Amino acid sequence: MLIVIASGCGPQSQGKIVEGKVNVVTTFYPIYEFAKAIGGEDANVINLLPAGVEPHDWTPRSQDIVNTSKAQLFFYNGAGLEGWVPQFLKGLNRNSKVKAYEVSSGVKLIESDEDEEHQHEGEGHNHQQHVDPHTWVSPKSAMIMAENMLNSYIAADPSRKDAYTSRYLVLKKKLEDLDQQFVNQLKDMPRKEIVVSHEAFGYLARDYGLTQHAIMGLSPDAEPRARDLLNLSRLVKEKGIHYIFFEELVSDRLAKTLASETGAEVLVLNPVEGLTEEQLKRGDDYFSLMRNNLTNLMLALQG
Incomplete structure (x- = not known):
């Protein structure tokens, strides 16, 4: 049985077992x-x-x-x-x-x-x-x-x-x-709090001295409650947070709603769960995506 792999579709699950490896x-x-x-x-x-x-x-x-x-x-x-x-x-x-x-x-x-x-x-x-x-x-x-x-x-x-x-x-x-790079770049940032659409950055936050506030919980498709959004909106205004993060594989609707209510802007923070077709074509990998994350974090955490 032949399984045809479309070119450019990257690491898909149509791989075949190879003898001797x-x-x-x-x-x-x-x-x-x-x-x-x-x-x-x-x-x-x-x-x-x-x-x-x-x-x-x-x-x-x-x-x-x-x-x-x-x-x-x-x-x-x-x-x-x-x-x-x-x-x-x-x-x-x-x-x-x-x-x-x-x-x-x-x-x-x-x-x-x-x-x-x-x-x-x-x-x-x-x-x-x-x-x-x-x-x-x-x-x-x-x-x-x-x-x-x-x-x-x-x-x-x-x-x-x-x-x-x-x-x-x-x-x-x-x-x-x-x-x-994460240690050096983040340790002197004046801000330490990030607002994210989905609670995917707990280990990053713990290991580099940040606090994450998530619009949604651990599962990206859970709907937040109205009072959670209100509390978050208050936090963003009180702390003068300028950027709200969302991720590419998940809808940015809620992040944009919160941003428009608080005057903040949206930025991507990528949990590196997978590559999009675009990223595959560009030759992105774990390291390039994580360095993009660091760049965006530095933007959000400056004074």
Whole structure:
């Protein structure tokens, strides 16, 4: 059966298993990018999420089950991001040898402070959604995730340990440089508060001394309550906040509404969950998008 891949559609989920390489299936873009960087020519990395799709909303197809059953490694973020993973892993072929790794393991997770009343619906089983899953948005967490991937590659393919390690060290250095840029540029900014459309920047805020105020909660499609918008509007005016951030894969309607009410402007802050077609064509990646974020943060946080 031939699967035709349209040119220019980027890291899609129509990838094929390649014999003689470590086949790795990743759930969404940042994990795909890091897995490719560490795996190099020794790995065949298949990304499940197509370009421009929100990972909170996505569900796998039968071809994804077939590919993952034949792969050696399955990397998912965890921390409650991909709610479909437990069922998906149960659905794999019984003779599958794939090893699943939660790559955010070891990151100190942030418990969301969403309202208590939401937390007690359902006894405990939906507690997951009250952990902030957006670990990769901080370079400090991304370093832990990359190290987890290195260890997984070595466990799966010990004979190529040196090659994986040397590629990992290149990636680690890039992440350390990015981290240093965030530390240096943000530490002297007079403002420390950001207003964002969706609560995706908790790890970034924690690691670089910022406070995020979100219009919506952890899930980008939750509708805010009127009183939340009122409180936020008051905060923006009182603190003289000039910019409200929204993200590309999610509607900017609410951010624009809040901006027009308060006289603020809107700017993009990208949670790097995926690339748009445009960004793919431009050759953007995790690092270029994160540097754009830093530029926009500096604009918003100056006096």
